[in-house]
Amino acid sequence: MRNNEDAFSTLHPTVVFGHFVTVVGVSVVFLHPLILAVSFVGALAYVCYLKGWSGIRKMFPGVLAMMVFAALFNPIFNHRGMTILCYWYDNPITLESILYGLAASLMIGAVLLWFVSYNQVMTSDKFLCVFGRMIPALSLTFSMVLRFLPRYFVQAKHIAAAQRGIGRDVFSGSWYARARHGSAVFSIMLTWALENAVDTSDSMLARGYGLPGRTAYTDFRFRQRDLAAGVTLGGGLLVVIVAIVAGVLRANYFPIFDLNAASYLSWLVIAVWGLICATPLIMGLREEAVWRSLRLNL
Amino acid sequence: MNRRVILTWVLALVGIPAVIVCSVLFRFDRSYYFVSLVIIVLAMLPFFAAFEGRRPQAREIVIIATLTAIAVAGRAAFFMLPQFKPSAAIVIITGASLGRESGFIVGALTGFVSNFVFGHGPWTPWQMFAYGLLGFLAGVIFSKRLAKTSGLGGYKPLLILYGALGTFIIYGLLVDTASVMIWASSFTWSAAKLVYLSGVPFNLIHALASAVFLALLATLLTEKLARLKRRYGLFQP
Amino acid sequence: MALVAFESLTFSYPQGKREVLSDVNAILEPGEFVLLIGESGCGKTTLLRHLKTALTPHGSRLGTVRFDERLLTAVSSAEQARRIGFVLQNPDNQIVTDKVWHELAFGLESLGIEQAVIRRRVAEMASFFGVGTWYHRDVATLSGGQKQLLNLAAVMTLQPDLLILDEPTAQLDPIAAMEFLAAAKRINDEIGTTVLVSEHRLETAFPLCDRVLVMNAGRLIVDELPRNVGRMLAKTSDPMVAALPTAVKLALALGANSGADLRSTTENPISIREGRAYLRKKLSLACSSQVEVAEVCAGIATSPSETPAADVDVAGVATKMNAPVGESCAGAVCAVMDVGEGGDSAAGMGGSDVADVAGAGVAIATISPSGLRDITTRTVVTTRDREATSVITAQDVWFRYDKNGDDVLRGVDLKVYQGEFACIVGGNGGGKTTTLGVLSGAHKPYRGKLSVLGLDPKKASGLELFRAGLAVLPQDPQTLFMRNTIADDLGDAAAQHYKNPDERRSAVRDAATTVGITQLLERHPYDVSGGEKQRAALAMALLTRPKLLLLDEPTKGMDNPVKTRLAELLQQLTADGLTILMVSHDVEFASVYASRCLLFFDGSVVAEGTPREFFAGNSFYTTAANRLGRGLVPGAVNVTDLVTYCRSLPLKATISQDANGGAR
Known part of the structure; x- marks a missing residue:
């Protein structure tokens, strides 16, 4: 399962998780059009890279629909702003709220797309690696839920088949009978799961669960390259935050839309931000290039 | 109470108002979503810390994981019927039988893990909090009473009523508010009204589902849990 | 220097009237591989669970359990977790986490061991068990046999001194069961871990163990070397006699001699190979008396498995074997290879389970x-x-x-x-x-x-x-129960045909009588044994009048x-x-x-x-008795056939005389 991961995904989970928190967090907090546009493009490019064209075709319409919805939603319900363009059912539609809606739409698009790649990259074991030490009991519970789930689906099939064998078919008979048989399957499932859970806890006890000082093992190792990536990411984030707080990049939507004038400094910050957003893609492409050159040398 | 729990309570009680004040003071108004997210997360911390802090036994962890897995599997099993899912019912029964803390943990984990199946998004923390609260309140209202009857006693109708209302009001309101935050990026009453109104049919179905599944499962599941508690001396303070 | 000592251990459950364990005295020496057998419900599991305080059932107890010269209760839970490994029956239930690597590390995490050490221990165990190829997999993708091996490996990462296996192969198919027992034996041989295992697959387990403990109704009735168990057990008329390996039963039926050397494989056979040697000796004694030589010889000549062609096929089997079963099947391959060398069907591992190896979709080709x-x-x-x-x-x-x-x-x-x-x-x-x-x-x-x-x-x-x-009874009877008593579950099943409550009650009672579970009707379906569950499930099926x-x-x-x-x-x-x-x-x-x-x-x-x-x-996919008698006793399918044939030889008297003579 760890075979087909791209270069970014093979970074240590804390770095990967940190990256997602950064890109999503900055996109949500700072509604600067350029920041959002860069974030959106970065997210879209990475999703393209991860999922390919067919993957994009499957999920992008949904994302687009939400973006359109957000772009329309704001001007209709938000009437702040000085520049009134027209009236809709006696409510003013302002230029500022349209621009704000567009920004919100970009923000939603970017966040949703980052989550698409997050769902693929941050697998449950990586999540456990990040939080295993912080919240050991919850992490273990979480890991157990993930262990039980596939097992329950299999068992539910077995139970349905067994019930069918003694005349309680979920798929034939009257509507009422089928609902009753379905609920029987669920009840048997519950009974089975809870009764067998005791065995699981015995197995935990037998292996010393509950002793003080439990550690959280993770199969992931923090390497030099993770440190480098982490430091770079952190540095970049710091630059962006300082720049925004210091007002190098500023965007006001209300009462009147106002961006501060472009300066070399602001373009530099955007470039840093762009690098952060493009890191996963760049890492992936670079490694593919290395592969290609290796194959050529053969 | 251990140190971590106290710390998280302080964080929540000081942090939440602080975040609100900050957002007003620094004209942070553009990111209602972010502010509300911080509030939600801070509000959940004390519960998680309390669970961690008392270092739950193997059997409790297994049963909490089992119930969560069933709630998540239930949500996945009924994926073809939008909003018609047994998860809330199971979370409520857990809270009622095993107490408010377990109710919250099972609820929050259900919200969290089910999004590993359905995909995480900005809505994840809200769903966690909403399910968690549903379980917590069920525990507050029912667990003491049920402990005396060692079964469901005569509380089944009340539980069903709570399930329907709770799912509609607590879960529906919280998750819809999250939608407002996500869509509108700023909170306006007219926008909220639209989201809430359009959410009513879905929340009604969800509430109906909770009532139906509580009617079907409550007796059975409380009996099973009571049997386990009896046999293994679980969840007894 | 006993590692474990049970001293007059007596135990009964709080509600129970009878003693589940009564006056059990036994000792395990370091490095031993000990087999614990006995009828279901005789107290095997209860006894094994007394070796770990965390798993010991509540109830009233007399006597003591010592571990490493100390009272077990005085051994800290950390030390118990580390030094006493426990593998239970159901492979699925014991797995706690969702990833193989995490499961391997679980015990070490509990002991609070640091990252680097865990990494090394996990790596060592994964290599020892050949887990490497599925190390990163989700446990849900493993087969039952792999899961149980994982459970074993996850316990072994703690490097225990004592390994307790409670019917570890009961839920496995025969090949996986053989692999598991071979792995346990390998741990015992190569690491020196003391192993105590309760098993039903005696045909496979007997040749592996150093000592056998037999329990009956909470008492330890036999504590002997495997070669001697048959004779000791036969004196007690214990139901387990019927479960003994074929070779043991054969020797018992043909009158094993009490004075014989306990270590003599030909006088006290426990595996198929030894059984064949034993049988050959008996028959040759009969033949040498110049009676019926022709008949017996004809039997040998017509036997398919001892012709040269068999060797050719066996080579084919060995190569095919690797394909579906995988590399961890070395033990099984050896067993089949022996066929080629000695002409015996089941040397190394012995037993009926070898037949089932053939069924894995390999040796069938040799028919x-x-x-x-x-x-x-x-x-x-x-x-x-x-x-x-x-x-x-x-x-x-x-x-x-x-x-x-x-x-x-x-x-x-x-x-x-x-x-x-x-x-x-x-x-x-x-x-x-x-x-x-x-x-x-x-x-x-x-x-x-x-x-x-x-x-x-x-x-x-x-x-x-x-x-x-049409009625279908599933493999796992647990897929049928949901009520608080078996009677209620049976009543639900009966409801489809018997509408009247009185009729239904009597139908339930009749079905319960048919399958013999009337005394269990008011019990919770999960509180009864596996065999009883299976019978209750059968009663449910019967109530649908199939x-x-x-x-x-x-x-x-x-x-x-x-x-x-x-x-x-x-x-x-x-x-x-x-x-x-x-x-x-x-x-x-x-x-x-x-x-x-x-x-x-x-x-x-x-x-x-x-x-x-x-x-x-069939040559391979057949009963142990058939393999034991192949080429020696034509057409024998069970022990009775073998015994009848031997007794039917005119020199019945000579056989036992000469056997006694041979012992001298």
Whole structure:
């Protein structure tokens, strides 16, 4: 399962998780059009890279629909702003709220797309690696839920088949009978799961669960390259935050839309931000290039 | 109470108002979503810390994981019927039988893990909090009473009523508010009204589902849990 | 310097009246491999659980358990967790986390061991067990055998001094069971860990162990070397006598001599190989007396397995073996290779389980085509007159689970006749269980004709088939129970046919009486033993008043006495007119109780016949007794056949005399 991961995904989970928190967090907090546009493009490019064209075709319409919805939603319900363009059912539609809606739409698009790649990259074991030490009991519970789930689906099939064998078919008979048989399957499932859970806890006890000082093992190792990536990411984030707080990049939507004038400094910050957003893609492409050159040398 | 729990309570009680004040003071108004997210997360911390802090036994962890897995599997099993899912019912029964803390943990984990199946998004923390609260309140209202009857006693109708209302009001309101935050990026009453109104049919179905599944499962599941508690001396303070 | 000592241990559960353990005294020396046997419910599990304080049941207790010269209760839980490893019966239930690597690390995490050390220990164990290839996998993707090996490995990462295995192979198929026991033996041999294992698969386990403990109703009645157990046990008339390995039973029946050297393999055989040597000696003694030489020799000459051709086939088997079973099957390969070398069917590992290895879809190829044709043509003759009463007919049925997948059933032809007890045997992945699914309408084949009780399962709904009298009993009876008492669950099952509550109650009582669980009616279905659950499930099926009963692996996890009880019950039901089709790995069970056997391989029926013709015709996939007597006692299928043959030789007296003589 760890075979087909791209270069970014093979970074240590804390770095990967940190990256997602950064890109999503900055996109949500700072509604600067350029920041959002860069974030959106970065997210879209990475999703393209991860999922390919067919993957994009499957999920992008949904994302687009939400973006359109957000772009329309704001001007209709938000009437702040000085520049009134027209009236809709006696409510003013302002230029500022349209621009704000567009920004919100970009923000939603970017966040949703980052989550698409997050769902693929941050697998449950990586999540456990990040939080295993912080919240050991919850992490273990979480890991157990993930262990039980596939097992329950299999068992539910077995139970349905067994019930069918003694005349309680979920798929034939009257509507009422089928609902009753379905609920029987669920009840048997519950009974089975809870009764067998005791065995699981015995197995935990037998292996010393509950002793003080439990550690959280993770199969992931923090390497030099993770440190480098982490430091770079952190540095970049710091630059962006300082720049925004210091007002190098500023965007006001209300009462009147106002961006501060472009300066070399602001373009530099955007470039840093762009690098952060493009890191996963760049890492992936670079490694593919290395592969290609290796194959050529053969 | 251990140190971590106290710390998280302080964080929540000081942090939440602080975040609100900050957002007003620094004209942070553009990111209602972010502010509300911080509030939600801070509000959940004390519960998680309390669970961690008392270092739950193997059997409790297994049963909490089992119930969560069933709630998540239930949500996945009924994926073809939008909003018609047994998860809330199971979370409520857990809270009622095993107490408010377990109710919250099972609820929050259900919200969290089910999004590993359905995909995480900005809505994840809200769903966690909403399910968690549903379980917590069920525990507050029912667990003491049920402990005396060692079964469901005569509380089944009340539980069903709570399930329907709770799912509609607590879960529906919280998750819809999250939608407002996500869509509108700023909170306006007219926008909220639209989201809430359009959410009513879905929340009604969800509430109906909770009532139906509580009617079907409550007796059975409380009996099973009571049997386990009896046999293994679980969840007894 | 005993590692473990039970000193007059007596135990009873709080509510229970009787003692579950009474006055148990036993010692385990470091490095021993000890086998604990006894009828279900004799207290084996309770005894084993006394070796770990965290798992010890609540109740009243007298006597003590010592571990490493100290009272077990005085040994800290950390030390117990580290030094005493425990593997339970159900492979699935014991796995706690979702990833293989995490499961391996779980125990070490509990002990608070640091990252780097865990990494090394996990790596060591993964290498030792050959886990490497599935190290990163989700546990949900593992087979049952792999899961149980994972449980073993996860315990071994703690480097315990004592390993306790509580019926670890009960839920596994025969090949996986052999692999597991071989792994346990390897731990014992190569690491020196003391092993205490309770097992039902004595044919495999006997040759592995250093000592055998036998329990009966909470008492330890025998504590002996394996070679001596048969004789000691025979004195007690314990039900476990019937469960002993074939070679032991044979030697017992032919009068093993009490004065013989305990270490003499030929006087006290415990494996098939030793059993053959024993039998050969007995027969040669008879032959040397110049009586019936010709007959016995003729028997040897006609035996298929000792011809040179067998060696050629065996090489083929060994290479094929690697493909489906995987590299961790070294033990099994050895067992089959022995066939080539010695001409014996089951040397190293011994036992009926080797037959099942063949069923893994490998050694079947060695059955000569002509032999197969002999059997099938013979059955056609015997069954033609029953044609009119066939309950199940399948003609050239093909099935696959999804369109792009592989065919699971490849042209199944089979018939099951009114009132018979037919049994489908064969290894894993042969399509046995899938066949049941197809016959019950759960799976729809894409080619071929089917008729079950006059309906076509492809078209008929589950309800229609059920109304026509079809009932299916699943492998796992836990898929049927949801109420708080067995009586309630039976009542639910009866509700479909008996509307009146009084009628229903009496029907439930009747069914409970039939299967012999009247005393359990008010118990919780999960509080009774596996065999009792299986019988309660059978009662549920019977309450639906079936005409045809399909059973999937009903003997799984059962010990011999329980199996016998089930078999008698099933035979009774067929005598009353019920038709039964059973799917099983259990060759020994089928050989004794089925009225007809069908061998499944690679998705179709490759051989069929009455148990006698069927197993006499097979070389590998056959009973232990058949393999033991191959070439020596023609056509023997069970121990009784072997014994009868030996006794029928004119020099019966000489045999025992000479045997005594040989011992001197």
